[in-house]
Amino acid sequence: MSVPVSTKRHPHDDAPDTDPAFVRLAELPDGPERKALRDDIVRSWLPMAQRIAGRFRGRGESVEDLVQVAALGLVKAVDRYDPGRGHAFESYAIPTITGEIKRHFRDHMWILHVPRRVQELRNQVRAALTELSQTVPGHRPTVAEIAACAHLDEDDVRTALEALDCCAALSLDAEQPGAEDGNALADALGEPDAGFDLVVDREAVKPLLGELPERERTILYLRFFRGMTQSRIAEEFGISQMHVSRLISTCCHTVREQALADVA
Incomplete structure (x- = not known):
């Protein structure tokens, strides 16, 4: 099926007169005949879509991709155009195609x-x-x-x-501007410092540790700040290692519960 083309004047030479075809398209039910007529209309207007795509050349996207995007906009314009509104298809299709290309740049470039x-x-x-x-x-x-x-x-x-x-x-593997030793940009990136969390935790438990009995405070100090083993601490205090273990566990549990309660 071919689209009838008349000698009606248009602003551009690539703008065929497809008004009768659009009227016919609106009357046809879904089916092979309507699809064939729709495809013929799209092919008739493809030169206009290609011309619009050409306006966006040189902006970082290939002309072939721009033409495909413009063709997609043309198909949307054909499907949405209502000849009953009395407006020329060209005046409806141009902003639709242009908008589709701009949307492509916005979303993909x-x-x-x-x-x-x-x-x-x-x-x-x-x-x-x-x-x-x-x-x-x-x-x-x-x-x-x-x-x-x-x-x-x-x-x-x-x-x-x-x-x-x-x-x-820029790639993180790119050399730093002005670098003489070949360092990449990734070498200049920082990373989380776990020491900051340790400082916060120590400051949070400091007043709670001060509330413990002196013996328990000393045991915790020897274990966690001096790095002494539980058996060595047991010798210092003349108690069993099991007793030291229970004291450390009880103190840690008490301090932890109080710290969480203060946060809540």
Whole structure:
């Protein structure tokens, strides 16, 4: 089945007159005939979709992928278009296809996750920088100038400027800028220090330890701060190792329960 094409004038040469086909498509029930007509309409408008995709070349995505995204937008436009509203299909399809391509860039071309609002600010600032580079060549625009050109406040401009480099990321194996010893970026990353937790724990139990009897405090000190064995501590106090073990266990349990109670 072929789509009838008339000599009706359109803004672009690749815009066929498919009005009768859309009217027919709206009348047909789901089935092979409707699918064939729908596919013919899509093929008739593919040149327009390819032309729109071409506007976005040079932005880090291959033309082939852009054409596929544009074709997807065209299919959505064909499926959602209602000829009964009286609007030309071209005026409906162009923003639908363009929106699908922009959505592709927004969702798939950012290596780092950036909120949608920041992405939009970034686009506004980038456009303002392009405009300012033509009006004030040789001069790096200030934040205030960018804000005035983009009609944004300066805080939003600063946020957008920080996001300008968020489309790409360096590998952690990349060499540090200016490094002479070949150190990678990963070598400069810190890691959690368990010692901080130890300091917090010691400060939390310090007053609780002070409430223990002197003998128990001394036993805990010798065991955990001097590293003495239970048998050596038993010799120091003239008691059995089993007794030392029970005292340590009882003291630790008491201090732990009191510390948890204080936190709660």
